[in-house]
Amino acid sequence: MKNALKIIVILLFISCQNEKKDNAEVAVIDQATIGNHMERLASDAFLGRKPFTEGEEKTVNYLKDEFENLGLLPGNGDSYFQDVPMVEITGTPSENMTISGNNGSFNLKALKDFVATTNKVETEVGLENSELVFAGYGIVAPEYGWNDYEGIDWKGKTAVVLINDPGFQSGDSTLFKGNEMTYYGRWTYKYEEAARQGADGLIIIHDTAPASYGWNVIESGWSGARLVIESDLPLLNVESWISGESAKKMFDASTLKGQDYKTLARNSDFQPIPLALKATVGIQNKIKKDVSKNVVARIPGTDRKDEFIIYSAHWDHFGIGKTIEGDSIYNGSVDNASGTAGLLAIAEAFKKSNTTKRTVVFIAVTGEEQGLLGSAYYAENPIYTPSKTVANINIDALDSPGKMKDLTIIGYGQSEMDEYAEAAALEQNRYIIPDPDAEKGYFFRSDHFNFAKIGIPALYASGSYEGFDQTIEEIKKAKDHYLTYKYHQPSDEYQAETMELSGVQFDLQLFFNVGLTLANEANFPKWYEGSEFKAARK
Structure with a gap:
């Protein structure tokens, strides 16, 4: 039964993609947009983007201004912000x-x-x-x-x-x-x-x-x-x-x-x-008691404007901390200026496309590095009705040295979002695989988890196993180097002269294609039998 559903979803995806191609070319994610926003957000001027700091103020205002410049509407009533009360x-x-x-x-x-x-x-x-x-x-x-x-x-x-x-x-x-x-x-x-x-x-x-x-x-x-x-x-x-x-x-x-x-x-x-x-x-x-902010923007739908696709990425990192090799600013270029820049690049692509039937929402959440706090607050205080929220596509720490043959899905086997991802991957001549490092618990370590907890099927994926131009061994070496020498350290910096963004662009294009399909159909992806999140959807 599951395989039959999988085939149907893939056929629907391809049919929808073909229909879009007949009407207009699907917008292409702009690699320059990605690079420009990553370089800016990961610069020392943003002070490591820690909540409750000057870095937060600069970051959330930057994102609000960029969404507004793209023509997106405020996502929380007449505001681009959702207040998240926290204690430091x-x-x-x-x-x-x-x-x-x-x-x-x-x-x-x-x-x-x-x-x-x-x-x-x-x-x-x-x-x-x-x-x-x-x-x-x-x-x-x-x-x-x-x-x-x-x-x-x-x-x-x-x-x-x-x-x-x-x-x-x-x-x-x-x-x-x-x-x-x-x-x-x-x-x-x-x-x-x-x-x-x-x-x-x-x-x-x-x-x-x-x-x-x-x-x-x-x-x-x-x-x-x-x-x-x-x-x-x-x-x-x-x-x-x-x-x-x-x-x-x-x-x-x-x-x-x-x-x-x-x-x-x-x-x-x-x-x-x-x-x-x-x-x-x-x-x-x-x-210190204060209020941090999720940044929320939307593109209203036409025929099904009360149904929602949510893209999420966390904007925060560790700010200024322990000095390592003379550097104390934790810039967080990969983690997660890449995902935050991805939100803006995908929003730009949606604005270039034809109008969508469903409303597309972009949420840059706070406090992920402190325990997924911004998305947890949203899950307890949702702006958009969870039962009417079709799916969440979460973007976190995109880092590949080139275009990937694979799309690795974290939490593979949970919902029909797997089929949407596989259909989009086939369009790019890619294959999908479950997370080969499932023992590391990545499914519980980013913001999609809080959307899943309230029943919203979520996709969290990236190319991270085999490149079109790099071997499995080369990709693993690069991945291990990042985890050992850059992850959650000041050395996670944007270096324009060596930054390779073709793989990041490739993944973001896939996320955009999946969201565009969902935004123009009537289907609600379902949780598979046996998923611990299925009951929450009901």
């Missing part, structure tokens, strides 16, 4: 986290060995001789018969957990989703679950492979000011990471000395294990 918490952890036990104590050093943050809007929080309990992966998943917290009263205790989920590198494709990360594997879930259990704190053990990034990303991402949306949900006093080396030191001093704690945690009958250790750490907070 600048937390300074104590220099040491002290781990004490029956045989003495030792200190972990801030940043080098641990990071500690909080989402509590309080000037002073911490752990004071909080009992440490190993809680495996920190997961409660009834559908898998799994509960890492069972049998313990967590009040006054701190859970110590592994990153990712039990399926990762288990060799068992039926254990959770095998190597594909589930939401249970994400750090965001782990902090949320520990708070629901009533714990005082949670310490996640860093490990590069299951986390999919090195300790340097933890240092830069979990230090300095952070943004949160105030919530009535339970919160931890301390959210922490420790390095793998520090974890080894901790376990060597604990009741689990000499035992393989990772193997223990992978058993379905795992029970929490008190470590006979206590942790003490404090955090001093400076609190």
Whole structure:
């Protein structure tokens, strides 16, 4: 049945494309537009585009002006902005986290060995001789018969957990989703679950492979000011990471000395294990309440103007932070000046095209780097009725050294958006593949996730595996270089003399073609049976 639907969708897409070609040439995404906006947004003048800074003010006004210059209408009533109330918490952890036990104590050093943050809007929080309990992966998943917290009263205790989920590198494709990360594997879930259990704190053990990034990303991402949306949900006093080396030191001093704690945690009958250790750490907070902004613009439809296609990309990055090799501005050229420039380039292409039957909306969201905050706020306070929102196409961190043969779909197998993407890829003589790095949990790491959570089928994809002019090995080498040396670092800068944008343009053309098809038909893409988001659509 699924294959039959797939064939129908592809035929409808090609038919629609042919109809558009008969009426007028489909607009071409302008590569110069992409480059100009990327260079501008990633320049030092925008100060790394961090919310609540001068960089935000410059960024959101730039985007508003560019949408207005293109002839797009305000997307939130008569405004181009959606206010997103946030709290900026600048937390300074104590220099040491002290781990004490029956045989003495030792200190972990801030940043080098641990990071500690909080989402509590309080000037002073911490752990004071909080009992440490190993809680495996920190997961409660009834559908898998799994509960890492069972049998313990967590009040006054701190859970110590592994990153990712039990399926990762288990060799068992039926254990959770095998190597594909589930939401249970994400750090965001782990902090949320520990708070629901009533714990005082949670310490996640860093490990590069299951986390999919090195300790340097933890240092830069979990230090300095952070943004949160105030919530009535339970919160931890301390959210922490420790390095793998520090974890080894901790376990060597604990009741689990000499035992393989990772193997223990992978058993379905795992029970929490008190470590006979206590942790003490404090955090001093400076609190600033303010309002950040999503930037929203629209092109009204004609026949079906109350049905909506939403393009999204996050405009924010890390601003000014820890100095690395003499540079402290985190420009975020790839992440995500590329996607923000892509919104403007696609909007330009829609304005060049014939009018669309459905309304096309462009949302540049805030706070993605702080936990998908802008899209989460939109999902809780949608401007456009979710049941009337046909689909979301999300654009984040486009970076390819040339045109790609593949289109890699993050979260492949969730909805009929796969078929729309495949049909558009065929038009470009490309093939589609599921995410080969599904264990890294990218489906939960960008803004499409919050649209999916409220039932809107989403496409998040890019060419990232095999080039027309570059081999698989060459592409992997370039990708690894970016993740190691540029991702979330000041070195993610726009360099006009070496920037290759043909692959970015190729992907954006595909996203435009998919959106143009959706904007001129009556179909609503559906979630597949078995998708956890299908119920939300109903």
